[in-house]
Amino acid sequence: MFQEAYRALKEAGLPLPPVEGERVLLFQGEEVALLELRNKDVPVYVDLGIADAGVVGKDVLLDTDRDLYEPVDLGFGACRLSLIRHPSSTGPIRRIATKYPRFTQRVVRERGWAADVVELSGNIELAALTGLADAVVDVVQTGATLRAAGLLEVEVLAHSTARLVVNRQALKLKRALLKPLIQRLRERSR
Amino acid sequence: MRPEGTRFYLPPEARLRQELLERLRKLFYAWGYEPVELPALEAHDPAHPLAQKAFKLVDRTGEVLALRSEFTTALARMLQAEPPPLLPVRYQYAGTLWLRERDPELGRMREYTQVGLEYVGASGPLADAEVLALALEALRALGLKGVLEVGLPGVVGEVLRATGLPPEVQARLQAAIHRKNTPELQALLRDHPTPWARTLLALPDLYGEEEVLEEALGLELPEKARADLLALRRTLEVLGEPVLLDLGMARRFDYYTGLFFRAYTEGFGLPLLGGGRYDGVLLERAAGFALGLERVMEVLRPPWAEDPPDALALDLPTLKSLQAQGMRVELAWTEDREALCAYARQRGIRLIGEKGEVRPC
Numbered sequence: 001m002f003q004e005a006y007r008a009l010k011e012a013g014l015p016l017p018p019v020e021g022e023r024v025l026l027f028q029g030e031e032v033a034l035l036e037l038r039n040k041d042v043p044v045y046v047d048l049g050i051a052d053a054g055v056v057g058k059d060v061l062l063d064t065d066r067d068l069y070e071p072v073d074l075g076f077g078a079c080r081l082s083l084i085r086h087p088s089s090t091g092p093i094r095r096i097a098t099k100y101p102r103f104t105q106r107v108v109r110e111r112g113w114a115a116d117v118v119e120l121s122g123n124i125e126l127a128a129l130t131g132l133a134d135a136v137v138d139v140v141q142t143g144a145t146l147r148a149a150g151l152l153e154v155e156v157l158a159h160s161t162a163r164l165v166v167n168r169q170a171l172k173l174k175r176a177l178l179k180p181l182i183q184r185l186r187e188r189s190r
Numbered sequence: 191m192r193p194e195g196t197r198f199y200l201p202p203e204a205r206l207r208q209e210l211l212e213r214l215r216k217l218f219y220a221w222g223y224e225p226v227e228l229p230a231l232e233a234h235d236p237a238h239p240l241a242q243k244a245f246k247l248v249d250r251t252g253e254v255l256a257l258r259s260e261f262t263t264a265l266a267r268m269l270q271a272e273p274p275p276l277l278p279v280r281y282q283y284a285g286t287l288w289l290r291e292r293d294p295e296l297g298r299m300r301e302y303t304q305v306g307l308e309y310v311g312a313s314g315p316l317a318d319a320e321v322l323a324l325a326l327e328a329l330r331a332l333g334l335k336g337v338l339e340v341g342l343p344g345v346v347g348e349v350l351r352a353t354g355l356p357p358e359v360q361a362r363l364q365a366a367i368h369r370k371n372t373p374e375l376q377a378l379l380r381d382h383p384t385p386w387a388r389t390l391l392a393l394p395d396l397y398g399e400e401e402v403l404e405e406a407l408g409l410e411l412p413e414k415a416r417a418d419l420l421a422l423r424r425t426l427e428v429l430g431e432p433v434l435l436d437l438g439m440a441r442r443f444d445y446y447t448g449l450f451f452r453a454y455t456e457g458f459g460l461p462l463l464g465g466g467r468y469d470g471v472l473l474e475r476a477a478g479f480a481l482g483l484e485r486v487m488e489v490l491r492p493p494w495a496e497d498p499p500d501a502l503a504l505d506l507p508t509l510k511s512l513q514a515q516g517m518r519v520e521l522a523w524t525e526d527r528e529a530l531c532a533y534a535r536q537r538g539i540r541l542i543g544e545k546g547e548v549r550p551c
Contacts, residue, residue: 049459071394073373169454169461171370172339172434175398186372 001162002036004076005055012184043068043165052170053178058160059139063100069171071182072164075189081158082140083107084125084151089134097127098137107137107157125149195292195300202496207303207483210490211284213331214305214481221324223282223307228264230286232256238263239445243289257288261480265308266472277311278475299484306465306480313475315421318449318467319428321477325463326431329453332486336453336462341439342422343446345406346393348415353384363390367440370394386410397436400426406437422449445471451479458489498538501548502530508543519543 010016017029027034035051040063042056047066059081061070081100085093093115098104101119108115115135120127124138128151139160140146143153164185171178192198199207215225234246234254244256258264261283284305292300309321322338329336346367350360359382366375372394379387389409396402403426406419419437426433439450448467455462465479500517503509512519520539522530534542534551541548 047459049457068369070369070371070374166370167459169459172397172436173337173454173456179395179398 001039001055001057001077005074005162006034008074008076008185008188009055009181012181012188014181040064046165046167049167049169051167052174053164053166055162055164058163059100059103059158061163061165062158062160063103065102067168069166069168070163071166071171072185073189074162074164074185077160077162079139079141079160080156081137081160082153083135083137083155083157084128084140084146085135085154086128086131087150087152089128091134093135095133096135096137097124097133099124099139100137103158104137125151193300197299197301202494203487203492206490206492207487210332210483210486211303211305214328215282215284217327217331218282218307218324221280221320223280223309226265226268226281226283228258228261228268228283228285230258232258232264232267240289243291245288245290258285259287259289261285261287261304261306262308262468262476262478263472266476269310269473274311278317279310280307281310282307303483304480305483306463306478308476308478310473310476313448313467313469313477315424315428317475317477318421318425321465321467321479322425322429322433322449322451323431325451325453325465325479328463328481329455332490334455334462334486334489336455337434338451338453339434339436340422340426340449340451341436342415342418342448343439343441343443343450344418344448345411345415345437346440347443348412348418349386349389349393352412353382353386353390355382355384364440367394367438370438393440394438396438398434399432400435402435402437418448425449447471448477455489460485462486462489500539501541501543502534502539502551503543504530505544508546511546512543512548 006016006019015029015031017027017032017034019027019034025036035045037045039056039060042054043060043064043066045051046054046068055074057077057079059079062081081103093113095116095118096104096108097118097120099120099122101117104117108117118133124136125146127133128136129149137157140153146153164182166178232255234244234256235241238244240259241256244259247255249255265281265283285303286301287304288301290300307324309317322340326338346364350363353360359378363375363378366378367390372391375391375394379390389411392409396406403419403423407416445468446466447469450466451464452461453463462485463479463481465477467477469475499520501512501519502522503512503519504522506521509519509521524530530542531551540550542551
């Protein structure tokens with residue numbers, strides 16, 4: 001994601017600092033500083049205005065209640081959020097394990113399932129394999145991992161690609177830089 | 191044990207907070223806004239916009255009470271109970287509010303302080319310009335370099351209504367416009383064709399200086415939306431100061447019937463104040479705004495040094511005579527000179543006063 005986003009922003013003419021060599025967290029440039037963050041942290045940095053803009057997957061945005069502008073679909077990093085079950089789990093869903101608790105809670109509410117949502121931090125397939133949960137909601141790229149583990153992708157709940165997110169104030173106060181950038185990114189991802 | 195989301199305000203922060211409140215009180219009063227005080231305990235009303243988030247208590251009669259969670263509703267109740275003899279009226283308020291959850295929209299405390307005003311019983315460009323001018327003046331009074339951003343959520347609302355699309359589709363269009371999510375908006379409009387598509391796609395990008403107002407007037411618009419934009423143009427002429435516009439504001443257009451505005455400052459990611467016009471929602475004609483004091487303090491980052499008093503007086507007559515000269519004076523609590531001098535040195539008090547005389551400690 002970082003490499004792809006870097007290329008997209010660079011091609012759209014944003015003067016980015018070079019990111020070769022040592023792995024650091026903060027690349028300080030002349031006009032633009034780059035932060036490398038865990039995907040879940042991007043909405044936090046942007047909402048609080050520490051970062052003016054960020055690149056993050058729609059899957060993360062679906063699981064946050066932060067109020068950000070989302071002006072561009074960058075098109076790369078495609079994946080989907082799916083409902084996954086073990087072939088032996090066929091009854092009504094009672095417990096769903098996921099890294100996406102808010103999104104999953106919404107799905108449960110909309111469908112009126114009587115299911116508990118359990119938040120885990122990773123290796124979600126294990127929850128379905130070990131019987132911790134009778135269904136999981138997780139990110140799927142090709143589905144190969146799932147098939148190898150003998151799990152079924154029951155339903156695609158949402159599609160995700162990388163998005164440009166912008167802080168609500170920054171878009172207005174730094175519009176001289178951001179408005180043309182958004183325009184160029186939109187043209188590029190058409 | 192201190193409950194989550196509450197804070198102690200020690201010196202000198204507490205004094206600075208009071209000073210800021212005082213500055214705003216004076217400013218609003220100079221424009222004719224009279225202070226009112228409203229009860230912190232209210233009858234719980236499930237229809238209240240923040241009813242879900244309010245702290246609730248049980249009265250001895252078994253009825254549910256709520257702690258005050260915002261001022262506008264409280265003020266509307268006051269006016270229903272005590273209708274003013276003459277309109278328009280101007281009120282200002284300042285005080286503590288409580289919410290059970292931290293709400294990013296309202297600062298991140300559960301107990302927080304808001305100061306604001308309501309201008310009741312007048313509508314139109316002059317009244318709107320007055321409220322905007324006061325918002326700008328309030329920022330200046332606090333020593334903040336702020337930008338005011340003004341929008342008309344009703345414009346998006348009118349266009350959405352004009353499409354006649356099912357309510358759930360309108361809600362999704364509204365959410366996409368609110369997030370300026372043009373890709374999603376395009377996809378939705380492909381699935382639900384409407385003659386208003388061009389206008390809906392243009393609205394999210396109509397932000398910036400006042401030229402966007404002219405751009406908006408060049409679009410296909412419902413009658414009422416056009417009239418509202420023309421009224422906004424008139425308001426800005428009356429105001430005579432530059433503001434930023436965002437005509438893609440799409441939130442709570444059933445509440446904000448006219449303008450909606452916020453103030454931003456460079457280098458701080460959250461709005462400092464917010465307000466707008468809500469005719470007919472709680473009151474027939476009303477507009478106002480409120481500032482969050484905690485946020486303002488965060489932006490100002492005032493110097494955290496305490497101001498020591500000027501002198502330490504050994505007797506009451508000396509204390510009074512020094513105070514009469516405009517000094518800030520503390521009274522000694524013991525005869526022990528050494529202890530007094532040590533205390534004065536530590537506090538940074540430079541003078542000792544005795545029998546009407548002062549000398550360095």
